[in-house]
Amino acid sequence: xxxxxxxxxxxxxxxxxxxxxxxxxxxxxxxxxxxxxxxxxxxxxxxxxxxxxxxxxxxxxxxxxxxxxxxxxxxxxxxxxxxxxxxxxxxxxxxxxxxxxxxxxxxxxxxxxxxxxxxxxxxxxxxxxxxxxxxxxxxxxxxxxxxxxxxxxxxxxxxxxxxxxxxxxxxxxxxxxxxxxxxxxxxxxxxxx
Amino acid sequence: xxxxxxxxxxxxxxxxxxxxxxxxxxxxxxxxxxxxxxxxxxxxxxxxxxxxxxxxxxxxxxxxxxxxxxxxxxxxxxxxxxxxxxxxxxxx
Numbered sequence: 686x687x688x689x690x691x692x693x694x695x696x697x698x699x700x701x702x703x704x705x706x707x708x709x710x711x712x713x714x715x716x717x718x719x720x721x722x723x724x725x726x727x728x729x730x731x732x733x734x735x736x737x738x739x740x741x742x743x744x745x746x747x748x749x750x751x752x753x754x755x756x757x758x759x760x761x762x763x764x765x766x767x768x769x770x771x772x773x774x775x776x777x778x779x780x781x782x783x784x785x786x787x788x789x790x791x792x793x794x795x796x797x798x799x800x801x802x803x804x805x806x807x808x809x810x811x812x813x814x815x816x817x818x819x820x821x822x823x824x825x826x827x828x829x830x831x832x833x834x835x836x837x838x839x840x841x842x843x844x845x846x847x848x849x850x851x852x853x854x855x856x857x858x859x860x861x862x863x864x865x866x867x868x869x870x871x872x873x874x875x876x877x878x
Numbered sequence: 879x880x881x882x883x884x885x886x887x888x889x890x891x892x893x894x895x896x897x898x899x900x901x902x903x904x905x906x907x908x909x910x911x912x913x914x915x916x917x918x919x920x921x922x923x924x925x926x927x928x929x930x931x932x933x934x935x936x937x938x939x940x941x942x943x944x945x946x947x948x949x950x951x952x953x954x955x956x957x958x959x960x961x962x963x964x965x966x967x968x969x970x
Contacts, residue, residue, distance in 0.1 A: 698946045699938040709949065716957040723957075723964040730968045734913065746905040750898060756936050757894040763938075764887050854938075861937045865929055865950065871901075872925045873961060876908035877918040 755784035
């Protein structure tokens, strides 16, 4: 976290600069999704409110707590490698991946429940947005897990140190972005009405 | 571990606890079965605060100078304005 780069006197955020361009592109796509959801809801308030109440908010609560905890574990991983503690960093990364895996399990159970009830993208407008938004985010969690896994493997191989851990910071930035998007998605889709 | 790293970790620890607490606030607001702009505004405000805290203390933007410091705040602002506006208009 303390390993920031200096380019032309401007301090850059932690990690590889390219990941921040990627993060901005991803955030823009999610912002458009959120805007489309909100604008469509404006013309179908009763429909959105009725079907939102059928969602499992306890599962969404669990998933929010899981993702926040996972993000915190990644912060601890970056802190550990900043202090030159590669083994500790690896443990925190594996713990973060475990929480990410738990998110996948809970969300998969939620999807399975909806599909068993015959819900799909064409059921109605609310479910079209719910399924596409949450599945799009779900795919980002999977990509984040792959990235964390690759960084954990390189950490185990001794590629990172206190002086050189940009890779860990880069993976952390992506993982936090996945968490950030969920922090808006959770209230918007599950709670606000 | 250096002194500033310890301070950063302390801020991250506090942020973690605040994020967990605010998540329960959002959940119980949803469980209240109250509808309307007041609930939506409160929940949206909590979400913005959580996003800001995550950007500052988890993503490490609190220690960044210039426009990058505000990249998460800028991102949060535009969808939040649009979401807030549509919820107000829908309630009329």
